[in-house]
Amino acid sequence: MTQQPAGYDDLDAQLDKLAAAGLLHTIDRPIDKDREMHPLVRWQYRGGIPEHRRKAFLFTNPTDAKGRRYPDARVAIGVFAATPEVYALGLGRKAEDIGQAWLDAMAHPVAPKEVADAPCQEVVITGDELLGEGQGLDALPIPISTPGYDTAPYLTAALWATRDPESGIQNLGLYRGNLKASNRLVVMMERSTLAGGGVHWRKYKAKGQKMPVAVVIGAPPVVAYTGPQKLPLDCDELTIAGGLAGCPIEVVRGKTVDLLVPAAAQVIIEGFIDTDALEPEGPFGESHGYMALEEYNFSMTVTAITRRKHYTVASIISQVTPCESSVIKKVAYEPLYLNHLRDTLNIKGVTRVTMHEPLTNLRRFLFITIANGTPNTEVWRALNGAASFTPAIGKFCVAIDEDIDPANTDQVLWAMAYRSNPVADVVIIPHRGKGHGPELPGHQVDSTMLVDATAKGVFPPVALPKVEFMERARTIWEELGLPELTPETPWSGYSLGDWCAEWDACAKRATDGDWLANGRRSAANRSATAEPQDPARGIVLSEK
Incomplete structure (x- = not known):
């Protein structure tokens, strides 16, 4: 096994930790990446399995629709965020500490450290080795995410590294990548929400230059989590990953592009994105729950693929939520929004x-x-x-x-x-x-x-039995051996302000078996002037 980087885990170490924690399904039988793999994992999210029982998946024997095998490769799905617990393990934090970890990392970024040799460059493929069926991109076991609708295998967990040609600041963004040929793919970098790669593309286009790009597959978890996070455009995600790790992220310079990529990644795809023309991309099953239809997006020509000798392709389960892509955002976005509203x-x-x-x-x-x-x-x-x-x-x-x-x-x-x-x-x-x-x-x-939708004043109590009666009934339920309960809030009544001690006294008389006294109370307060549904407040029991 490749030596771990100092201070943080790579994807292999994450897989080992998931297995040790009982959070990994390892599938050794051949599984077709084009027709079976994503549907198999999809059942975890559409089959009624509660979140706390969901796990990551590791496929050790991937095949394709033509029966081809990939002896040097594995495919991992859900290893970053199948559940919040999986996410927390990858970040090396307790789930309740994740929000603060992000705030600390953004407040204290750590610059990356460049190294000369890297696991992600143990194998280097360039030139004619990229061309033809079974070569280049076609040699990687990239799954089809939505069989029956997607037009090709897609990169779903890849980070796309680009550099601002004006400021020189790098960006890592999580975008979908549509394989088109053994040396070509098309990427969607969303325009309306100002994706960093899309902003950089416009600047290269204005200069009349192609945009260099490096696609990172199987990044160390602390790096992978920065891709979908909402960070400023002028922020280098590698520095935030360093903040999360508490140490510099080791990076290596690309073989054919002048970009820095995580040295401990599994696979790197290098190349240039055309700024003269766009290419049709899609359809693809998106995380908003609908198919993204064919549209024009950015076309990349591959100049090199570098990888480990034995590597793991990470893929995110997306489409209809909940899914891995929604968990990976939810865990990070919610504390970020809370901090913005409460503190900023x-x-x-x-x-x-x-x-x-x-x-x-x-x-x-x-x-x-x-x-x-x-x-x-x-x-x-x-x-x-x-x-x-x-x-x-x-x-x-x-x-x-x-x-x-x-x-x-x-x-x-x-x-x-x-x-x-x-x-x-x-x-x-x-x-x-x-x-x-x-x-x-x-x-x-x-x-x-x-x-x-907040209450603008006091409200009557929630109309459920008080907690002591519900708890007593639950004890009886369990003594009777009835089906296991999973309480849903609210499961007991509680006051919202519009209540008084006299009504409490009436309720106690009822549960003590003395409800007839309440009837005498109301009879003593009959009114000849009240209208139907007029409030009756301030009435007390006056019998002797």
């Missing part, structure tokens, strides 16, 4: 930011949890601040109270139904970029909806 914008009433994951893939719905007693002006500052933080996230921003579980969409809808008045508590903001998703016919730009 100084909105102290914000206690949590939650991105809705199933089907909507995080970008569209943001739920902002607000502490009780926070002024309404601060609620609206939080809504506006969340919607404007990045161009890709926050189409629907909903403010909720702390008693509402943002991970339970039913509860969020409950809050919207009874704690908001659309005419007063909804604001529509125009001029939003279309973002990542299928086209909405007739609309050149999108918009944003802000919803204040």
